[in-house]
Amino acid sequence: MGSIMILNGSPRAPKSNSKRYATIFSEKCKCKTEYFNISKTNHIQLCGKSEEFSDILFVFPLYADGIPVTLLNFLKTLEENPPKNKPVVSVLVNCGFLEYSQNNTAVSMMKLFCHQNGYRFGSVLKIGSGEAILTTPFKILVNRKIKKLASSIACAKYCILQTTMPISSKMFLKASTAYWINYGKKNGITKEQMETMNIEE
Amino acid sequence: MKLILSDRPLNLEIEEDDVEFIDLSSLKINNCVGCFGCWTKTPGKCVIRDDAVKIYPAIAKSNKLLYVSRIKYGGYDAIMKTMLERAIPIQQAFIRLVDGQTHHVQRQVALKNAVIIAYGDIADDEKDVFKKLVARNALNMNFEKYRIIFTAESQLEQTVSDEVEKWEAL
Numbered sequence A: 001m002g003s004i005m006i007l008n009g010s011p012r013a014p015k016s017n018s019k020r021y022a023t024i025f026s027e028k029c030k031c032k033t034e035y036f037n038i039s040k041t042n043h044i045q046l047c048g049k050s051e052e053f054s055d056i057l058f059v060f061p062l063y064a065d066g067i068p069v070t071l072l073n074f075l076k077t078l079e080e081n082p083p084k085n086k087p088v089v090s091v092l093v094n095c096g097f098l099e100y101s102q103n104n105t106a107v108s109m110m111k112l113f114c115h116q117n118g119y120r121f122g123s124v125l126k127i128g129s130g131e132a133i134l135t136t137p138f139k140i141l142v143n144r145k146i147k148k149l150a151s152s153i154a155c156a157k158y159c160i161l162q163t164t165m166p167i168s169s170k171m172f173l174k175a176s177t178a179y180w181i182n183y184g185k186k187n188g189i190t191k192e193q194m195e196t197m198n199i200e201e
Numbered sequence B: 001m002k003l004i005l006s007d008r009p010l011n012l013e014i015e016e017d018d019v020e021f022i023d024l025s026s027l028k029i030n031n032c033v034g035c036f037g038c039w040t041k042t043p044g045k046c047v048i049r050d051d052a053v054k055i056y057p058a059i060a061k062s063n064k065l066l067y068v069s070r071i072k073y074g075g076y077d078a079i080m081k082t083m084l085e086r087a088i089p090i091q092q093a094f095i096r097l098v099d100g101q102t103h104h105v106q107r108q109v110a111l112k113n114a115v116i117i118a119y120g121d122i123a124d125d126e127k128d129v130f131k132k133l134v135a136r137n138a139l140n141m142n143f144e145k146y147r148i149i150f151t152a153e154s155q156l157e158q159t160v161s162d163e164v165e166k167w168e169a170l
Ligand SMILES: Cc1cc2nc3c(=O)[nH]c(=O)nc-3n(C[C@H](O)[C@H](O)[C@H](O)COP(=O)(O)O)c2cc1C
Pocket: A010, A011, A012, A015, A016, A017, A018, A019, A060, A061, A062, A063, A064, A065, A066, A094, A095, A096, A097, A098, A102, A130, A131, A132, B032, B033, B034, B035, B036, B085, B086, B088, B140
Protein backbone atom coordinates (compact mmCIF):
# COMPACT_ATOMS: atom_id res chain seq x y z
CA MET A 1 0.00 0.00 0.00
CA GLY A 2 1.22 3.49 -0.85
CA SER A 3 1.54 6.65 1.14
CA ILE A 4 -0.31 9.90 0.61
CA MET A 5 0.94 13.45 0.90
CA ILE A 6 -1.95 15.80 1.65
CA LEU A 7 -1.37 19.37 0.49
CA ASN A 8 -3.76 22.09 1.59
CA GLY A 9 -4.03 24.88 -1.01
CA SER A 10 -6.40 27.13 0.93
CA PRO A 11 -4.98 30.61 1.66
CA ARG A 12 -6.36 30.22 5.17
CA ALA A 13 -5.02 26.66 5.45
CA PRO A 14 -4.49 26.48 9.24
CA LYS A 15 -8.13 27.46 9.85
CA SER A 16 -9.74 26.17 6.67
CA ASN A 17 -12.57 23.86 5.79
CA SER A 18 -10.01 22.11 3.61
CA LYS A 19 -8.06 21.25 6.76
CA ARG A 20 -11.19 19.75 8.29
CA TYR A 21 -11.72 17.64 5.16
CA ALA A 22 -8.08 16.60 5.25
CA THR A 23 -8.38 15.55 8.91
CA ILE A 24 -11.38 13.36 8.11
CA PHE A 25 -9.41 11.90 5.20
CA SER A 26 -6.46 10.98 7.44
CA GLU A 27 -8.81 9.39 9.97
CA LYS A 28 -10.53 7.26 7.31
CA CYS A 29 -7.46 6.34 5.33
CA LYS A 30 -5.88 2.93 5.84
CA CYS A 31 -2.49 3.89 4.48
CA LYS A 32 0.06 6.38 5.74
CA THR A 33 -0.79 10.06 5.25
CA GLU A 34 1.18 13.18 5.98
CA TYR A 35 -0.44 16.64 5.96
CA PHE A 36 1.07 20.00 4.94
CA ASN A 37 -0.27 23.52 4.50
CA ILE A 38 1.05 25.21 1.37
CA SER A 39 2.55 28.48 2.58
CA LYS A 40 4.34 31.25 0.72
CA THR A 41 7.73 30.01 1.88
CA ASN A 42 7.65 26.20 1.81
CA HIS A 43 7.13 25.42 -1.90
CA ILE A 44 10.61 24.05 -2.57
CA GLN A 45 10.60 21.99 0.59
CA LEU A 46 7.24 20.45 -0.36
CA CYS A 47 8.42 19.70 -3.90
CA GLY A 48 11.36 17.75 -2.49
CA LYS A 49 9.22 15.96 0.06
CA SER A 50 6.69 14.85 -2.59
CA GLU A 51 9.23 12.33 -3.86
CA GLU A 52 8.62 10.18 -0.78
CA PHE A 53 4.97 9.50 -1.59
CA SER A 54 3.05 7.36 -4.06
CA ASP A 55 0.16 9.85 -4.10
CA ILE A 56 -0.58 13.51 -3.54
CA LEU A 57 -4.02 14.67 -2.49
CA PHE A 58 -4.59 18.37 -3.11
CA VAL A 59 -7.28 19.73 -0.80
CA PHE A 60 -8.46 23.22 -1.65
CA PRO A 61 -11.43 25.59 -2.02
CA LEU A 62 -12.92 26.91 -5.25
CA TYR A 63 -11.86 30.55 -5.64
CA ALA A 64 -13.41 32.75 -8.34
CA ASP A 65 -14.44 29.64 -10.29
CA GLY A 66 -10.92 28.22 -10.39
CA ILE A 67 -8.03 27.04 -8.25
CA PRO A 68 -6.90 29.54 -5.57
CA VAL A 69 -3.81 31.56 -6.39
CA THR A 70 -2.05 29.94 -3.39
CA LEU A 71 -2.31 26.60 -5.18
CA LEU A 72 -1.57 28.04 -8.62
CA ASN A 73 1.70 29.49 -7.37
CA PHE A 74 2.67 26.18 -5.80
CA LEU A 75 1.93 24.25 -9.02
CA LYS A 76 4.15 26.65 -10.92
CA THR A 77 7.00 25.93 -8.49
CA LEU A 78 6.34 22.20 -8.73
CA GLU A 79 6.54 22.49 -12.51
CA GLU A 80 10.03 23.97 -12.13
CA ASN A 81 11.11 21.52 -9.42
CA PRO A 82 9.58 18.15 -10.27
CA PRO A 83 10.20 15.13 -8.05
CA LYS A 84 12.11 12.23 -9.65
CA ASN A 85 9.25 9.79 -9.10
CA LYS A 86 6.01 11.54 -9.83
CA PRO A 87 3.15 10.69 -7.46
CA VAL A 88 -0.41 10.20 -8.69
CA VAL A 89 -2.39 13.41 -8.17
CA SER A 90 -5.87 13.33 -6.60
CA VAL A 91 -8.10 16.25 -5.74
CA LEU A 92 -10.57 17.13 -2.97
CA VAL A 93 -12.18 20.44 -3.85
CA ASN A 94 -14.97 22.24 -1.99
CA CYS A 95 -17.02 25.26 -2.99
CA GLY A 96 -19.38 27.58 -1.16
CA PHE A 97 -22.29 27.21 -3.54
CA LEU A 98 -24.73 24.31 -3.40
CA GLU A 99 -23.89 22.67 -6.72
CA TYR A 100 -20.78 20.48 -6.58
CA SER A 101 -20.58 20.77 -10.37
CA GLN A 102 -19.38 24.36 -9.94
CA ASN A 103 -16.02 22.78 -9.06
CA ASN A 104 -15.64 21.16 -12.49
CA THR A 105 -13.44 23.84 -14.01
CA ALA A 106 -10.99 23.71 -11.10
CA VAL A 107 -10.78 19.94 -11.56
CA SER A 108 -10.09 20.43 -15.29
CA MET A 109 -7.27 22.83 -14.40
CA MET A 110 -5.70 20.23 -12.13
CA LYS A 111 -6.00 17.65 -14.93
CA LEU A 112 -4.29 20.07 -17.30
CA PHE A 113 -1.45 20.55 -14.86
CA CYS A 114 -1.04 16.75 -14.66
CA HIS A 115 -1.25 16.32 -18.42
CA GLN A 116 1.29 19.06 -19.10
CA ASN A 117 3.71 17.80 -16.46
CA GLY A 118 3.45 14.04 -16.76
CA TYR A 119 1.58 13.17 -13.59
CA ARG A 120 -1.05 10.45 -13.57
CA PHE A 121 -4.41 11.88 -12.52
CA GLY A 122 -6.16 9.94 -9.76
CA SER A 123 -9.42 10.41 -7.85
CA VAL A 124 -11.65 13.43 -7.39
CA LEU A 125 -14.08 14.42 -4.66
CA LYS A 126 -16.17 17.51 -5.38
CA ILE A 127 -18.04 18.97 -2.42
CA GLY A 128 -20.83 21.54 -2.79
CA SER A 129 -22.03 23.72 0.13
CA GLY A 130 -18.55 23.11 1.50
CA GLU A 131 -18.39 26.24 3.65
CA ALA A 132 -21.18 25.04 5.91
CA ILE A 133 -21.84 21.32 5.37
CA LEU A 134 -19.61 20.15 8.21
CA THR A 135 -21.71 22.16 10.68
CA THR A 136 -24.90 20.31 9.63
CA PRO A 137 -26.17 16.74 10.03
CA PHE A 138 -25.12 16.21 6.38
CA LYS A 139 -21.57 15.90 7.66
CA ILE A 140 -22.23 12.19 7.61
CA LEU A 141 -22.50 12.28 3.80
CA VAL A 142 -19.12 13.97 3.61
CA ASN A 143 -17.56 11.41 5.95
CA ARG A 144 -18.82 8.59 3.75
CA LYS A 145 -17.53 10.11 0.53
CA ILE A 146 -14.15 10.94 2.04
CA LYS A 147 -13.86 7.33 3.21
CA LYS A 148 -14.54 6.19 -0.36
CA LEU A 149 -12.03 8.68 -1.68
CA ALA A 150 -9.41 7.38 0.76
CA SER A 151 -9.93 3.74 -0.17
CA SER A 152 -9.92 4.54 -3.90
CA ILE A 153 -6.49 6.13 -3.54
CA ALA A 154 -5.17 3.47 -1.16
CA CYS A 155 -6.16 0.68 -3.63
CA ALA A 156 -5.18 2.72 -6.71
CA LYS A 157 -8.75 2.25 -8.03
CA TYR A 158 -9.20 5.88 -8.85
CA CYS A 159 -12.70 7.31 -9.25
CA ILE A 160 -14.82 10.48 -9.32
CA LEU A 161 -17.02 11.29 -6.32
CA GLN A 162 -19.23 14.17 -5.31
CA THR A 163 -21.53 15.30 -2.55
CA THR A 164 -23.53 18.27 -1.31
CA MET A 165 -26.43 19.06 1.01
CA PRO A 166 -29.44 17.09 -0.27
CA ILE A 167 -31.78 20.09 -0.15
CA SER A 168 -33.49 22.31 -2.74
CA SER A 169 -31.86 25.53 -3.93
CA LYS A 170 -34.60 27.50 -2.15
CA MET A 171 -33.88 25.74 1.13
CA PHE A 172 -30.17 26.37 0.61
CA LEU A 173 -30.90 30.06 0.08
CA LYS A 174 -32.65 30.21 3.45
CA ALA A 175 -30.03 28.17 5.25
CA SER A 176 -27.12 30.15 3.81
CA THR A 177 -28.81 33.47 4.65
CA ALA A 178 -29.13 32.34 8.27
CA TYR A 179 -25.50 31.16 8.24
CA TRP A 180 -24.16 34.52 7.02
CA ILE A 181 -26.41 36.61 9.30
CA ASN A 182 -25.03 34.64 12.20
CA TYR A 183 -21.45 35.12 10.92
CA GLY A 184 -21.99 38.91 10.81
CA LYS A 185 -23.65 38.95 14.21
CA LYS A 186 -20.53 37.50 15.79
CA ASN A 187 -18.68 40.57 14.44
CA GLY A 188 -21.42 42.95 15.65
CA ILE A 189 -22.66 43.54 12.08
CA THR A 190 -26.36 43.46 11.15
CA LYS A 191 -27.98 41.94 8.09
CA GLU A 192 -28.78 45.44 6.84
CA GLN A 193 -25.14 46.47 7.13
CA MET A 194 -24.06 43.34 5.27
CA GLU A 195 -26.53 44.19 2.53
CA THR A 196 -24.96 47.56 1.76
CA MET A 197 -24.78 48.26 -1.96
CA ASN A 198 -21.81 50.59 -1.42
CA ILE A 199 -18.29 49.55 -2.32
CA GLU A 200 -15.39 51.29 -0.55
CA GLU A 201 -17.64 54.15 0.60
CA MET B 1 -16.92 53.61 -17.49
CA LYS B 2 -14.50 51.63 -19.64
CA LEU B 3 -11.75 49.70 -17.92
CA ILE B 4 -8.69 47.84 -19.19
CA LEU B 5 -7.11 45.61 -16.59
CA SER B 6 -3.83 44.09 -17.69
CA ASP B 7 -1.29 41.83 -16.04
CA ARG B 8 1.59 43.55 -17.87
CA PRO B 9 2.47 46.98 -19.20
CA LEU B 10 1.10 47.76 -22.66
CA ASN B 11 1.96 50.53 -25.05
CA LEU B 12 -1.47 51.85 -25.96
CA GLU B 13 -2.67 55.11 -27.38
CA ILE B 14 -5.94 55.84 -25.70
CA GLU B 15 -7.80 58.88 -26.92
CA GLU B 16 -10.96 58.73 -24.88
CA ASP B 17 -11.24 60.23 -21.39
CA ASP B 18 -13.49 57.58 -19.93
CA VAL B 19 -11.10 54.69 -20.61
CA GLU B 20 -8.98 53.74 -17.63
CA PHE B 21 -5.93 51.51 -18.12
CA ILE B 22 -4.53 49.70 -15.10
CA ASP B 23 -1.34 47.64 -15.19
CA LEU B 24 -1.70 45.26 -12.26
CA SER B 25 1.96 44.24 -12.41
CA SER B 26 2.96 47.74 -11.31
CA LEU B 27 0.81 47.61 -8.16
CA LYS B 28 1.09 46.01 -4.75
CA ILE B 29 -1.69 43.46 -4.46
CA ASN B 30 -1.58 40.77 -1.81
CA ASN B 31 -3.57 37.61 -2.11
CA CYS B 32 -7.00 37.16 -0.53
CA VAL B 33 -6.72 35.42 2.82
CA GLY B 34 -10.31 34.17 2.79
CA CYS B 35 -11.33 35.96 5.99
CA PHE B 36 -14.75 37.09 4.66
CA GLY B 37 -14.19 40.44 6.40
CA CYS B 38 -15.50 42.18 3.26
CA TRP B 39 -18.87 40.48 3.79
CA THR B 40 -19.15 40.25 7.57
CA LYS B 41 -16.91 42.86 9.25
CA THR B 42 -16.56 45.86 6.96
CA PRO B 43 -19.12 45.05 4.25
CA GLY B 44 -18.02 46.29 0.82
CA LYS B 45 -14.43 46.93 1.94
CA CYS B 46 -11.48 44.57 2.04
CA VAL B 47 -9.61 44.52 5.34
CA ILE B 48 -6.26 44.38 3.46
CA ARG B 49 -5.58 48.05 2.60
CA ASP B 50 -3.26 47.67 -0.39
CA ASP B 51 -3.69 48.75 -4.03
CA ALA B 52 -6.53 46.26 -4.66
CA VAL B 53 -8.96 48.57 -2.84
CA LYS B 54 -8.64 51.04 -5.72
CA ILE B 55 -9.24 48.39 -8.37
CA TYR B 56 -12.40 46.55 -7.34
CA PRO B 57 -14.51 49.74 -7.22
CA ALA B 58 -13.35 50.39 -10.80
CA ILE B 59 -14.32 46.85 -11.81
CA ALA B 60 -17.74 47.40 -10.22
CA LYS B 61 -18.36 50.68 -12.06
CA SER B 62 -17.20 49.56 -15.50
CA ASN B 63 -19.74 48.55 -18.09
CA LYS B 64 -17.11 47.88 -20.73
CA LEU B 65 -14.34 45.73 -19.42
CA LEU B 66 -11.20 44.37 -20.99
CA TYR B 67 -9.14 41.81 -19.11
CA VAL B 68 -5.69 41.05 -20.46
CA SER B 69 -4.05 38.01 -18.91
CA ARG B 70 -1.50 35.32 -19.49
CA ILE B 71 -3.03 31.86 -19.25
CA LYS B 72 -1.76 29.09 -16.98
CA TYR B 73 -3.33 25.64 -16.61
CA GLY B 74 -6.44 26.87 -18.43
CA GLY B 75 -7.00 29.77 -16.03
CA TYR B 76 -5.75 33.30 -15.47
CA ASP B 77 -2.12 33.43 -14.41
CA ALA B 78 -1.28 34.63 -10.92
CA ILE B 79 -1.33 38.42 -11.34
CA MET B 80 -4.87 38.60 -12.75
CA LYS B 81 -6.15 35.74 -10.59
CA THR B 82 -4.90 37.46 -7.44
CA MET B 83 -6.91 40.57 -8.34
CA LEU B 84 -10.05 38.64 -9.24
CA GLU B 85 -9.94 36.89 -5.88
CA ARG B 86 -9.55 40.26 -4.16
CA ALA B 87 -12.67 41.57 -5.91
CA ILE B 88 -15.22 39.70 -3.80
CA PRO B 89 -16.06 42.83 -1.69
CA ILE B 90 -18.25 43.89 -4.65
CA GLN B 91 -20.57 41.00 -3.84
CA GLN B 92 -22.63 40.31 -0.76
CA ALA B 93 -22.41 37.14 1.31
CA PHE B 94 -26.06 36.51 0.48
CA ILE B 95 -27.04 34.13 -2.26
CA ARG B 96 -29.57 34.38 -5.08
CA LEU B 97 -30.62 32.03 -7.86
CA VAL B 98 -29.32 32.68 -11.37
CA ASP B 99 -30.88 30.26 -13.88
CA GLY B 100 -31.72 28.00 -10.97
CA GLN B 101 -28.12 27.92 -9.75
CA THR B 102 -26.82 29.51 -6.53
CA HIS B 103 -24.69 32.68 -6.89
CA HIS B 104 -23.94 35.75 -4.77
CA VAL B 105 -25.97 38.98 -4.76
CA GLN B 106 -23.98 41.79 -6.38
CA ARG B 107 -23.64 45.20 -4.72
CA GLN B 108 -23.65 48.30 -6.97
CA VAL B 109 -22.08 46.52 -9.92
CA ALA B 110 -22.78 47.61 -13.51
CA LEU B 111 -23.74 44.96 -16.04
CA LYS B 112 -20.74 44.31 -18.21
CA ASN B 113 -19.83 43.82 -21.79
CA ALA B 114 -16.53 42.04 -21.27
CA VAL B 115 -13.69 41.15 -23.60
CA ILE B 116 -11.08 38.77 -22.27
CA ILE B 117 -7.79 38.72 -24.10
CA ALA B 118 -5.95 35.56 -23.16
CA TYR B 119 -2.34 35.46 -24.26
CA GLY B 120 0.54 33.04 -24.29
CA ASP B 121 1.30 29.78 -25.99
CA ILE B 122 -2.10 28.18 -25.40
CA ALA B 123 -2.92 24.62 -26.46
CA ASP B 124 -6.41 23.67 -27.61
CA ASP B 125 -7.30 21.72 -24.47
CA GLU B 126 -6.21 24.73 -22.43
CA LYS B 127 -8.42 27.01 -24.49
CA ASP B 128 -11.39 24.72 -23.82
CA VAL B 129 -10.86 24.90 -20.07
CA PHE B 130 -10.47 28.67 -20.21
CA LYS B 131 -13.74 29.01 -22.16
CA LYS B 132 -15.53 27.02 -19.46
CA LEU B 133 -13.94 29.19 -16.78
CA VAL B 134 -15.06 32.45 -18.37
CA ALA B 135 -18.58 31.07 -18.88
CA ARG B 136 -18.71 30.50 -15.12
CA ASN B 137 -17.14 33.91 -14.41
CA ALA B 138 -19.88 35.52 -16.49
CA LEU B 139 -22.47 34.30 -13.99
CA ASN B 140 -20.50 35.43 -10.95
CA MET B 141 -19.05 38.69 -12.29
CA ASN B 142 -22.13 40.26 -13.88
CA PHE B 143 -21.12 39.83 -17.53
CA GLU B 144 -24.10 40.50 -19.77
CA LYS B 145 -22.04 39.64 -22.82
CA TYR B 146 -18.48 38.50 -23.28
CA ARG B 147 -15.98 37.54 -25.90
CA ILE B 148 -12.70 35.68 -25.51
CA ILE B 149 -9.76 36.36 -27.80
CA PHE B 150 -6.74 34.08 -27.72
CA THR B 151 -3.52 35.61 -28.94
CA ALA B 152 0.25 35.17 -28.91
CA GLU B 153 2.17 37.52 -26.63
CA SER B 154 3.90 39.04 -29.66
CA GLN B 155 0.51 40.07 -31.06
CA LEU B 156 -0.86 41.31 -27.77
CA GLU B 157 -0.51 45.08 -28.11
CA GLN B 158 -2.05 45.02 -31.56
CA THR B 159 -4.94 42.85 -30.37
CA VAL B 160 -5.66 45.12 -27.42
CA SER B 161 -5.41 48.26 -29.58
CA ASP B 162 -7.89 46.80 -32.07
CA GLU B 163 -10.39 46.12 -29.28
CA VAL B 164 -9.98 49.59 -27.79
CA GLU B 165 -10.58 51.09 -31.22
CA LYS B 166 -13.83 49.15 -31.44
CA TRP B 167 -14.90 50.72 -28.12
CA GLU B 168 -13.98 54.16 -29.34
CA ALA B 169 -16.00 53.66 -32.50
CA LEU B 170 -19.14 52.96 -30.44
C1 LIG C 1 -11.96 34.97 -2.72
C2 LIG C 1 -12.97 33.85 -2.63
C3 LIG C 1 -13.53 33.37 -3.80
C4 LIG C 1 -14.47 32.34 -3.76
N1 LIG C 1 -15.02 31.90 -4.93
C5 LIG C 1 -15.98 30.93 -4.92
C6 LIG C 1 -16.59 30.49 -6.13
O1 LIG C 1 -16.27 30.97 -7.23
N2 LIG C 1 -17.55 29.56 -6.06
C7 LIG C 1 -17.94 29.00 -4.87
O2 LIG C 1 -18.83 28.16 -4.85
N3 LIG C 1 -17.36 29.39 -3.69
C8 LIG C 1 -16.39 30.32 -3.70
N4 LIG C 1 -15.79 30.73 -2.51
C9 LIG C 1 -16.19 30.06 -1.27
C10 LIG C 1 -15.18 28.99 -0.80
O3 LIG C 1 -14.91 28.06 -1.81
C11 LIG C 1 -15.75 28.28 0.42
O4 LIG C 1 -16.01 29.21 1.44
C12 LIG C 1 -14.84 27.18 0.93
O5 LIG C 1 -15.53 26.42 1.90
C13 LIG C 1 -13.56 27.70 1.55
O6 LIG C 1 -12.74 26.62 1.88
P1 LIG C 1 -11.43 26.75 2.81
O7 LIG C 1 -11.92 27.09 4.18
O8 LIG C 1 -10.81 25.41 2.74
O9 LIG C 1 -10.57 27.81 2.25
C14 LIG C 1 -14.87 31.76 -2.52
C15 LIG C 1 -14.30 32.26 -1.34
C16 LIG C 1 -13.37 33.30 -1.39
C17 LIG C 1 -12.79 33.82 -0.10
